[in-house]
Amino acid sequence: MRILIGNHIDDSIRLKSDMASAVQRILWFAADGDLVVLPAPPDEDFLHYVTALTGVDAATLRIHVPPPGRFEHRLLDPRTLTDPGFVRAVAADLDEVSEVFALWPSPQVARLASELGLSHRLPGAAFTRQGGGELANSKAHFRALAAGAGVATAPGAVCHTAEEAAQAMTGLLARTGAVVVKQAHNGSGNGNEIVFAGDAPASGHVGARHLRRLGPGAVERYWSERWAWASAEGRFPVVVECLVPDAESLFTEYLVSDDAVLPTECGVLSYVGRRLDHQSVPLRHLGVDPAVLESLVTQGARLAQVYRAIGYRGFMSADAVADQAGVVRFTEMNAHVSGSVHIYDVIANRIVGVSAQPRRTVAEYAAPACWGTGGMRGFLATAQAIGCHYDPARRIGAILSAPIPAPRDGGPGEPAGLTQPAELAELAEIMVCLAYDTEETRDKLYERLDREFAAQSADPSCRPPY
Structure with missing residues (x-):
């Protein structure tokens, strides 16, 4: 049996609102006899719908819900994973465990595994326990790791102060006329803002919640207004990078183990009005240029090897853009079970x-x-x-x-x-x-x-x- 934990990014990094429904995608990975941890009891209709498609006997699944904690079951409060009563209840319901599998690499998952005597069943447990999930999922750290690996990214900078950000933005705007400002931790474009001088750029292909035009000499004023938002009140560095115009948004995924980096799937992210509209898999069925696909997979694997070297284990997804000339540049690494894994691994392939x-x-x-x-x-x-x-x-x-x-x-x-x-x-x-x-x-x-x-x-x- 496996222990499957339907969690999400820790609130200490970014506070979500209500993830009780979204994390039920963990049910797509369940097999007969697995133990499933969720922030709230699963939707019974959805549970039986999923298991009918996957061929799993829903009656054999052992569902455990930790105490409500600070979020009244709308979110899984990481602290409740090591609640003594919850740990005892899980321990009493276990057979031989082959793996502890969580959607997000939270230190509290590693602590739960340790409390259960199952650290050896959580891939990358030592890295995860020391807060490695925050490091591996930071868009700022990503740029440093990609640069070290020789993986192409858009020209840009990692900024630790508003003054550094203003300097970087001034130089990049003079070069391209448009930049993307990125929070270190956010997803689906919600933490991105496109900033431009002059005419609005073609940006529908980019995930970005915000769009801002700057007047002459407005860079310093922009950062006086937006630094707190971009840096999460000064807690994280901020990425400023050139907008790649008229590009196609792609992703490539891997499974990282102690022994290897295995490619799992590639796909397309399709945006409408800078909001993610749909994602499609597999990329090989979508008419992409073979040279683009080769560059995407090869560079992505080189990047994944760096994350493997620092101790990350599990699924990971690298996002990239391919411009009109077929040049592939990477934009971020999602070192967790992305919202694509159940789509390609279970729904599409199985x-x-x-x-x-x-x-x-x-x-x-x-x-x-x-x-x-x-x-x-x-x-x-x-x-x-x-x-x-x-x-x-x-x-x-x-x-x-x-x-x-x-x-x-x-x-x-x-x-x-x-x-x-x-x-x-x-x-x-x-x-x-x-x-x-x-x-x-x-x-x-x-x-x-x-x-x-x-x-x-x-x-x-x-x-x-x-």
Whole structure:
């Protein structure tokens, strides 16, 4: 059996809002008899939906929920993993354990493994216990490690003060006219801001929550206003790098063990209006230039070897952009179980069988939270009625990759039980995978779903422009 821990980035690095639904993707990795740790009891409909697709007997899974801690089960409070009563309950429910597998490399996971006498079953336990997860997932540390490995990145700098950032931005803007300011710890473009002088750059391909035009001599004023945001109140360094225009956003993933770095999959990240719209796998089915694919995988592996040398173990995902000339530049390393692993490892490869003939591709969409689905059962019934439900015979259709969250009980931007800036509140998007044969099939599937669920929404702004 394995111990599977559905956790997320530690709140000491970045406070999330409500991850109780999102971390249930850990269920895609479960096998008969595994012990699963979640911040709240799983959605029963989702649990049985996943296990029906994976062929796992849901009744054999041992679900454990630690005490609510500081976040009332909306987040997994890392401190509660070593609560004495919780440790005793887990220990009493164990058989022979082959691995401790967590979504995020938290020091508290390493401490739990130690309390259970299972440090030898947690890959990279020593590195993780000493806070290695923060180091390995920092966009600032990434630039240093990539430079040391000779891996191409966009021109830029790691800045520890507002003055350093102003100096770097001034030089880079003179060179390219547009830069990306990056928080050291954030995801899906939420911690990125595109800053430009002059005409707005073509930036739809980049993940960025913010877009800012600077007037003449405004660099110092920008940093006096934005340093606190960019540096998380001075806690972390800030990255300033050139925007690579008109590029394609890609990722390449690896499994890092004591013995080797194994490539696992590559894919495309597709942005609409600088927001991640969908990700598609496998890249080899998407018509990418073979030279781009070779550069992506080779450079990514060289980078992963550096992370292996410093002690990281487990899945990791390197993001990159390929420009119009086919030059690949890396932008960050996600040294944790990314939101792509269950898509390619389980849904695409095990369930859909994308490499079998005729070949298939899988794209996961972040559908609007305003869709009127009527919950998970309503979504599945409607998808079946309109011909969009996944058909295993044709290997085409929609698969829900995460539960559809229940409505929040807090006010706008203020989930109940959490005190945080409204900026940190995240919409509960509906995550749906589409298995397809052609892009035309994919687009028609999504349009049918969008039309139907937007029509059922109580939010008039949810209506699609069809």
